[in-house]
Amino acid sequence: MTTAEDTHLTRASGLTGAEVDERVARGAVNRLAERTSRSVGEIVRANVLTRFNAILGALFVLVMVTGSWADGLFGLVLVVNSAIGITQEYLAKRKLDRIALLNAPTTRVVRDGEVRVVPTTEVVQDDLVELRTGDEVPADGPLVLSAGLELNEANLTGESDPVAHDEGDEIMSGTSVVAGSGRYHARHVGADAYVNRIAADARRFTRTRSEIQESVNTLLRYITWVIAVALPIAVWSQWRTVGDRGWQQVVIRSAAGVVGLVPEGLVLLTSVAFLLSAVQLTRRNVLVQQLPAVEGLARVDVVCLDKTGTLTAGEIAYEDAESIEGQDVDEIRCALGALADDPNANGTLTAVAAVLASPGWERTRTIPFNSARKWSAACFTDHATWVIGAPEVLLAADPQPSPPEAIEAIRARVAELAASGRRVVLLARSGIDLTDPTLPRDITPAALVTLSEQVRPDARDTLAYFAEQHVAIKVISGDNPVTVAAVAREVGLDVGEPVDARTLPDDADALREVLARTTVFGRVTPEQKRAFVHALQADGHVVAMTGDGVNDALALKDADIGVAMGNGAQATKAVAELVLLDGRFSHLPDVLAEGRRVIGNVERVANLFVAKNAMSLVAILAAALASLPFPFLPRHLTLVSAVTIGIPAFFLALGPNRRRYLPGFLGRILRFAVPSGAVAGLAVIASYLLAGSGYGVPREQFAARCAVEEGGRTVAEVACWQPGSGATITLLAVFFWILAVLARPFLAWKAGLVAAMVVLAVLAFVVPFAAQLFNLDAPGALLWQSLATGLVGAAMVEVVYRLSPSVRHAHHVRD
Template identity: 35%
Template sequence: MKNKKVVGLSNVQVQTRIADGQKNTKPAPLTKSVYQIIFDNVFTLFNLINIILACLVFYTGSYKNMFFILVAFCNTSIGIFQEIRSKRQVDKMALLSQTKTDVIRNGEKVAVKPDQIVLGDIIMLNLGDQIPVDGVILKTKELEVDESQITGESDAITKHDGSQLISGSFVVSGNALMKVTKVGKDTFVNSLTSKVKVTKQNNSKLLNLIKRIIKVLTIIIIPLGICLFVSRLYHGVALNIAILGTVAAMIGMIPEGLVLLSSVTLAMSAYHLAKRHVLVRDLASIETLARVDTLCLDKTGTITNGKLQFEKLIMENDNFDEESVKQLLGSLIYEINDNNATADALKQHFNKHPYQATEIVPFSSARKWSGVTLGNQGNFVLGAPQFILKMNAAQSQQVHDYAKQGYRVLGFAQAEHLSNNQIEGAHLIALILISDVIRPDAPETLRYFYDQGVNLKVISGDDPTTVANIAQRVGIKNWDQYVDMTTVPNDADYQTLVKSKVIFGRVRPEQKERLIQAMQQNGHTVAMTGDGVNDILALKQSNCGIAMASGNESTKSIADFVLIDSNFSALINVLREGRRVINNIDNIASLYLIKTMFSVMLSVIFLFMVRNYPFQPIQLAPINSLMVGIPSFFLALSPTFHPIRNRFMAGIEQIAFPSALCVVFYILLISLISSLIGINSADVSTLNVLLTGAICWQALILVSRPLNRYKWMIVILSITSFLFVFLFLGRLFSLTTLFSLAVGGVGSLLLLTVNPMFVLVQRLTDFFKTKIKLLRR
C-alpha cells in the first residue's frame, strides 16, 4: 500500500491535542497498585480480629501475651513486601511485552504506545493487529476484521474506504490506513478490553478450597469466641483469665499463616518467572498450568521459530517460463504487501514486481489463499494447493510427497475469475516449497513434558503431512496419527477425534476452538500455545493460554502467560514453578489446620468445663512459628516438581485431623493427671505446650516426606529451636523448666506415647471413615 501522500499530524498538532485531553487512555494495569496491595493486606477480617483481641489483652495488663500481634504484623509486612516486589517485576515484563502502534506523523512512520495515540492520528493497520481506538478507513486493500468481541459473530467482515472501525476488533487480513475519530473514554476500547483481556475464570482448585475454609472459619470464630468468654465468666473464672483464654482460643482458630503462605508463594513464583522473562497475567494461572495434562502446540512460532525460508520453485505449466513466473509472483506478493512470515520469506527471493494490481483479495486464515488482478496479465492466486484448485491424482500425490518431506507447499495459479470468496477456472502454474526453521530447544522441551506426564498434540493451519514431518523431527509421539481437518465434517464427533489423533492440520480458527473444547469434555486440563490471530479462539477456550511475545497484540492480550523472549523452553520453568508451589502448599496446608482444628474442638469442650482454657496467647507463639510457620515457608521453597497429586484433603484426613484429636486427647489427659497427682497450673500449661509441639513436629516430619538433606535440616532446626525456647526463654513464654519431676517426668512418659497414639488415632479415623462410606451406600 502506497502512503507517500499521507503526512499525518505534526508534532505541534500532537502536543495541542494532548493538552486538550484528546489523548487515548492507558491500558488497565495487570497488577494492583501499591496502595491496593497495602490496603488488601492490612484491612482484612483476620487483622481486625487480631487488633480487637490485642486490645482485650492490653486491658488485662499481660502485655507479653500481645506477642501474637507482632506475628500478625510480620505476616502482613511479608505479604506486602513480596507482592510489591512481584508487582514491580511483572510491570517491567508487561512493559517489555507491550506492542506499539504504527502511526504516521510528519510524513514518517512512528511506533507509539497505545496511550500515546491522539485524536486525528493516522494509524497503519496490518494482519493480526488489535485496533486500539475507533476510527475511519482512509485507504485500504480490502481489509477484513473480526468484530466478534462486539457482535458475537466470528466471521470476517470486509471493510472499504470510509468504513468505520471499532476498537477491540482484530485485523484478520489485509491492511489499511485509519484516521482516529475517538480516543479515551469515548471509544469502546475500555469495555471491550475488559472482555478481551480478562483471563479464564479462576478455576484454581487449591485457592478456592482455601477460601472456602476461611469463609467457614470466619462464621465460626466470632460466635464461638463469644460463647467461650461468656462460659468462662459463668463458671466463675476471673475476667482477665477469661479474656486470655478466649483470646488464645480465637488466635488458635485463625489459619492466617495458610492465607499468607498461598498468596506469598504464588507472588514469589510470579517474581521468579518474571526474572526468567515469563509474564504471568494472573497468579491463579500458575496453578492451572501446573495441573495441565494436555498441551496443544501451534507449530508456527512454537515448535518452529516462526521464520520461513524459500527452498525451491517447481514449474508446472509450459505456458510460463521461470523468469515471468518470478515477476508475476513478486508483483502479487508486493502488491498484497502482507507482513506474515510466508510473505517475508517470498519477498526475499521474488523481489522483482513490475506489475500493479487493479484488484486485491488479501490473505485470510479462513480462505488459506490470497489473490490479485494484475491488469492485462490476468488473475493470479497464491495459497494452499487444496484450496485454490481441483487437483488431479498426480498433483495431489506430488503435493503429498513434498509435504511428507517436511516442506510447506504453496500453489501459484492463474484463475479465470476471482472474487473475495471464490476462485473459478484455476490452472496451476508452479509449486513453491518453503521450510520452517525449528527452534533448537524444541526437542528437549517436548521430551521434558512427556517425562512429566503431559500429553502433546499439534494444532496447525498447515498441511498435516508437513506438520507430521516436523513433529517427527522434534520427537512428538504418534506423529503419524494425523488428520486433515478440511476432510472432517462439521457434525463430526470431535471428542472421539481428539482421542485418536495427535496432529491436526489445515485447521480453521473455529475448529481449533472445538478441538480444545472436545479435549476438555474428555476430562483433560488443556493448555494452548500460539502467536497468531488464528489462535485467539483456541487460547480463550483453553484452561491456560500461552502466547509468544513475538506474536500479535491481540493474541498476547488474552493469554495467561506471555513468553517475553518467545523462548518455548521457558515453559519448563513455568510448569516446574507451578508444580513446586502447588505440591508444597498441598503438603504443608495440613500443618496450619492442626491448630485450627484442635482450637475449635477445645473451645467447644471448655464451654462445659470449669477449668481454664489450656493455653495463654503467648504460649501458642513457639508452636505457631517454630513448628508450623517458619518451617513451612522453607518447605514451600523445596524443589517438588512431580505431577500434582491433590493431597490437600488427604493431608487433612491423614495428618491434620488425627493430630488435632491427639492434641485434644493429651490436653484432657494432662488435665486428669494434674487432678490426680496435684500438678500446678503453670506446669500443666507447660506440658500442654510441650505435647502439642511434639505432635505438630511429628506432623511436620510427615508432610516433609520424602525427606532429604534440606528437609532434614528444616525438621532438626525446628525442634532444636523449640527446645531452646523451653531451656532459655521459658519465662518470656510463661513456661516452667523441663528439669522438674512434674514436667520432665510426666512429659517424658507422655512423649514416648505420641507416635503410637497418633498411629492408633489415624487407624481409628480410617476405620470410621470406611464405615461411614459403607453406610452411605
C-alpha cells in the first residue's frame, strides 16, 4: 500500500520549509559528532596528560616535598610548555575551523519546488537531493530520477569501475558521481547513513605519512626506555654518594638527572610548527586538511598534474566547428547547441553553450560524458543521434560510411589542430537510438570542434621552481597527447615525445620504465592515473597528484599528497590533503617551502633536546661509576635548558629555513646529538671533578657544612655551590657551541638570538638575586678552568660535526 508520506516524497517539489524545520527539530539531519579538529577539552588533555608530563609532575611533587622550591623551577617550565601548546593549538584550531567551514562541502536539494545549495551537514531526512557529475552522495536513499547516473563506489567496495544506476536503485553515501545526473530521497542521514554505520576505515582514506612524527615517536619510545633504566641507577648511585646528607639530597640529585632525560618541549614545538605552518598557508589560500601534508609535500620528488585547471586556467572557450565532407554547417551548430543544452554538461559543452543557443530539440536519451569512455551522446525526437568526444576514440569505431582515406585525412587535421595547442573534439551523427553507453557502428563524422585554453601566467615560473628543486613533473591528461605536449612546451617543459596512454602496457614493470623516460601523457583514463601513481611509488618516489575533476579522485587518494583545486569537484576535494582554495597551482612552491622549513627546523630542535638527553644519561652513568653526586641541582639544568634549548628552540622552530629535504631525519639526529651529548656529559664530569679538587668544601666536610637545617630550611655555605657552578659553566659552553653548530649558516637574527642567550646566562651568574636563586658561585680561577674544560668539549663537538658529512650537508643551504 502506498502511504500518504510515500506519495508526498515522490513529488518533484521536495520538502517544504516547515517540513525541514520539523526534521531539524528532531535531529534528522546529516550531521555527525565527528570533527575535523580536536575539541578544547581534547586539546587540554593532549597537552597536559602525557607520559613525560606525568614523570616531570611526579618529580616536581617529590622535589617540593624536600622544601627546595628553587629546584622545582622545572615544574614552572612544565606549566608554561603546556600553556603554550594549548594556546597555540586553540588559536590554530579557530583559524583552521573557520577556513574549513567556509569551504565545507555543499549539496543541491529541492525545497519548495526550487533547487537550493545547502551545506551537506544541513541535508535532512527525506530531502530530495539533486546529483551532478563530481558530487559526493551525502546520504542513503532511493533514486527517483536518473539521467545516465554512474557512481564510483570504490570507497565502499574497493572496485573502481563506475556503476550505472536507474530509478528505484538504492544509492549509498560515501560514493561519488562520475557521470550523468539524478535525484534521490535522502532516507538515511547522519549516523544512520551506510558509510557511517560500517567500519571507520571503510572509506579507505589513507593518513599522510609523516617522517617527522614517526621519528619523534621513535625517539620518545627510546627515551622512555632510557628513563626506565636510568631512574633506578640514579637513585641507587645518589643514595650511595649523598645519602648521608639526608633523603632530600638523594631526591634532589636523582630528580636532576631524570629531568635532564625528559624532552619536555620536543613534542610541543613539533606540534606548534605543524599548526602554525597550516595557519600560515591559509593566508596563501591553501587549506591543509591533514597537518602532516605540509611536511609531506617537502618530501615529494615527483608531481603528477593535469593540464586542465593546472597548467591552464581551467576555463575553455569554444572557437569553431570545422565541418567535414561538406556537412551542413547550420545543422552542426544546431546539434552542438542541442547537446550543450544539458544541466549536467561537462566543460566542453558548457563552453559551447556560452556561444551557441539551443535550437529547442526534444531530448529523448542522454549518454553522459565519462572520463573512461571519453565521449557523450544524446538522442533527439525527429533528429539524429549526435555523439561528441575524443576523435581517436570515435574514429576507432571504424565508421562505415567513411572511406579509410577520409578517416586518415580527419586524423591528420586533428593532429594539425592539436599541435597548435587547441583542444579538438569530434562531432558525429548516428541513425541509431542509443539505449546503453556503447558506440553505434554507423557513426558519421560531421565536424571538428576546436576549443582554446588560457595558459596560466604563473605556470612557467612554478614549473621552473620545481625543476630547480629537482622535482620531476609528469603531465597526465585525458586530452590529446599532441595538444597536451603543445601546452607543456608553452610553459617551458622539455616534453620529449608525448605518449598516448591507450598504447601503454598493463604490466607494472613496463609501465615504470615508460614513466621513467616520459614527461607528457595524453588520453589517460582515471584508472591509469591511479596506476601511474602506484608505479612511481613502486620506484621509490614520493608522489604528489594535482587535479580538479572527479576523474582525478582515485589518483589523488592514492598519492602520497593529493592536491585539489578549490573550484574542483567535491569528491576530489574530499580525498585531498591540500586544497588550493583559489585554484592557483603557483601556491605549491609556498607549500613546498613551508614543508622544508618545518622539517629543517624540527630537526634542529630535536638535535638540541636529544643532546641534552644523552648528556644526562652519560652524566648519570659516569657519576654512578665514579661514586660522585650528580653534578647539577634541578635548578642548574632548568637554567641551561632555558637558555641553550628551550628559548632558542622556540625561535629556531618557527624561523625561515630553505634547506632541501634529505631523507634520514632520525639517523642524522642520532649521529650528531648522541655523541655531542656524550661529549657534554663527559666534560661536565671532568669539570665537576676538577672543581671539587680545588674549590668548594672538602667532601668529608660536605654533610656538616652544606646540609644544615635552620628554621625548617637548609642553609649552605657559598663554597658548597662551586663544583656545581663549574659544571654548569662547562655545560653552558658546550651547549652554546651545539646551538651555534645547529644554527648554521649564521644570519643576523640567529647571531642575535645566541648572543641574547649568552647574556642571560651571564646575568644568572653576576646578578646577586639570580646567582642565589640558581646556587651559582664561580671565583675567577674556577670560571676560567670550567670555561677551558667547556671549550675542549666544544672543540670535540665540532669534530663530531665535521665527521658527520650528512649533518654538515643538511645545514649547507642558506636560510
